[in-house]
Amino acid sequence: MRSKGFTLFELLVAMALVGLIFTAFLQVFTGTLSQSTLTSARSDLLKEGQIAVQVMASKLQEACYVYPNGKTLRMADSGYSTQNLHGGYDWTVGSDPILAMLLPPDPNSANPNSYRFIAYYPLLRGFYNSNAGSSLQLESDPANDNVWVLMEYRRNLDQSLKPSNFASSPASCAALAGGLTRADIQGGTARILVDYVSPQNDLFSTNDKPTDPNDAPTAATLNLRMQRSVQGKSLSVAGGGSGLSVRVFPRNLSVLSP
Numbered sequence: 001m002r003s004k005g006f007t008l009f010e011l012l013v014a015m016a017l018v019g020l021i022f023t024a025f026l027q028v029f030t031g032t033l034s035q036s037t038l039t040s041a042r043s044d045l046l047k048e049g050q051i052a053v054q055v056m057a058s059k060l061q062e063a064c065y066v067y068p069n070g071k072t073l074r075m076a077d078s079g080y081s082t083q084n085l086h087g088g089y090d091w092t093v094g095s096d097p098i099l100a101m102l103l104p105p106d107p108n109s110a111n112p113n114s115y116r117f118i119a120y121y122p123l124l125r126g127f128y129n130s131n132a133g134s135s136l137q138l139e140s141d142p143a144n145d146n147v148w149v150l151m152e153y154r155r156n157l158d159q160s161l162k163p164s165n166f167a168s169s170p171a172s173c174a175a176l177a178g179g180l181t182r183a184d185i186q187g188g189t190a191r192i193l194v195d196y197v198s199p200q201n202d203l204f205s206t207n208d209k210p211t212d213p214n215d216a217p218t219a220a221t222l223n224l225r226m227q228r229s230v231q232g233k234s235l236s237v238a239g240g241g242s243g244l245s246v247r248v249f250p251r252n253l254s255v256l257s258p
Contacts, residue, residue, distance in 0.1 A: 041228060041235055042237060045235060046237045046242060046244075048194050048226070049194060049237060049242075049243075053243060055193060056099070056193075057222065059101065060101065060220055060222075060250055061248060061249075062104070062250070063101040063252060064250070064253060065101060065172070065253070066099075066101045066206055066217040066220055067100040067101065067206065069093050069094030070093065070094060072090050072092045073098065073100055074182050074186070075119065075190075080123075080128070080131035093206060096121070097122055097204060098121040099203075099222075100119040102117055102118075102173045104116075111159065113159040114158070114161075115161060115162070115176060116156055116157065117153075117155040117157060117184075117185045119152075120150060120153075121151055122149065122150050122197060122203070124147075124149075125141070125145055125147050125148065125149050129145075143229040144196060144228055144229050146199070148197040148198070149197065150192070150197045151190050153188055153190045154188050154190075157180070161179075161180070161184060163175045166178060172254070173252075194224075198227035198236060198238070199227075200225055202223050203223060204220065204223070206220045218249065219247055220247070220248050220250075222247075224238070225244065226238070226244070
């Protein structure tokens with residue numbers, strides 16, 4: 001007569017079945033968690049990219065002058081925050097990924113009489129973290145050292161610098177841009193606008209006819225792509241339908257300064 005209870009064999013079989021069920025559950029749970037992490041990371045990339053495009057577009061809409069292809073700008077002579085991707089401190093519009101503009105004075109700012117110089121350009125993420133002070137460093141992410149961070153450089157020009165200094169009144173911002181020296185745009189501040197930007201050649205397009213160096217820009221195209229490696233997978237978001245590629249027409253190009 002068989003005694004009540006489980007035999008050792010039955011217990012071993014039951015434990016094996018429980019182990020298989022648990023392993024299957026763990027694989028499903030881990031896969032779901034991993035997919036959730038990737039989805040969340042992709043969503044964050046898109047949102048941050050959209051915000052960056054909105055910021056740049058709003059500044060472009062205010063601009064009274066957009067620097068054309070062929071113009072070389074130098075925002076500093078030393079330091080890391082304005083250094084060209086290829087070394088040195090000269091950035092050439094059209095050849096280098098830089099968008100630069102002049103904005104009219106903001107009467108509601110702390111410098112209500114100063115024209116404003118603003119530029120957007122990238123740095124390698126790893127280069128930025130290797131040179132920035134500890135309080136400015138981004139979260140360490142070695143898998144993404146070769147993607148870009150997009151910088152925003154701002155400089156309030158000396159309030160004595162006006163378009164009428166370089167042309168008969170009324171004068172446009174183009175006259176001001178033509179009269180500015182290298183020193184006039186130096187001494188500003190550079191900060192990160194957005195992290196995890198995909199390296200690309202068509203980040204900015206500032207001329208209606210890019211092959212004509214004399215063509216005065218009346219519009220600019222922002223074409224942002226976001227990229228990040230997460231859990232060994234490369235995530236990217238791009239395209240006009242995502243709100244990351246827009247063409248902007250500045251409103252103040254024809255405004256004349258008295």
